[in-house]
Amino acid sequence: xxxxxxxxxxxxxxxxxxxxxxxxxxxxxxxxxxxxxxxxxxxxxxxxxxxxxxxxxxxxxxxxxxxxxxxxxxxxxxxxxxxxxxxxxxxxxxxxxxxxxxxxxxxxxxxxxxxxxxxxxxxxxxxxxxxxxxxxxxxxxx
Numbered sequence: 001x002x003x004x005x006x007x008x009x010x011x012x013x014x015x016x017x018x019x020x021x022x023x024x025x026x027x028x029x030x031x032x033x034x035x036x037x038x039x040x041x042x043x044x045x046x047x048x049x050x051x052x053x054x055x056x057x058x059x060x061x062x063x064x065x066x067x068x069x070x071x072x073x074x075x076x077x078x079x080x081x082x083x084x085x086x087x088x089x090x091x092x093x094x095x096x097x098x099x100x101x102x103x104x105x106x107x108x109x110x111x112x113x114x115x116x117x118x119x120x121x122x123x124x125x126x127x128x129x130x131x132x133x134x135x136x137x138x139x140x141x142x
């Protein structure tokens with residue numbers, strides 16, 4: 001009878017040993033799978049998201065700088081336009097007759113039209129360059 005009891009005990013201990021071995025192998029396999037999944041997540045999600053956030057941060061910094069620059073440019077243009085308007089009003093106030101006033105006003109309007117076109121072109125070029133800079137920053141261009 002001892003032999004009969006020993007056989008089932010031996011078999012049970014063998015099954016237990018195999019189970020522990022398989023669990024150890026499975027645990028190592030699970031650990032490797034977890035590491036692989038973690039690396040894949042980092043490469044496909046985390047790293048690109050961090051790069052995108054950095055690009056957006058750089059682009060927003062450039063936009064803030066450029067907005068201030070556009071604001072200053074517009075103020076300079078408004079100052080120039082105001083100075084020219086007052087100069088024309090002074091000239092018209094010192095005119096001797098109505099024909100001279102009309103001549104001064106005509107010259108002012110012609111010069112103001114030309115000045116406005118030049119100023120609009122300058123602001124358009126500045127804004128276009130800012131757009132290029134912002135897109136370049138998001139793309140990661142130098």
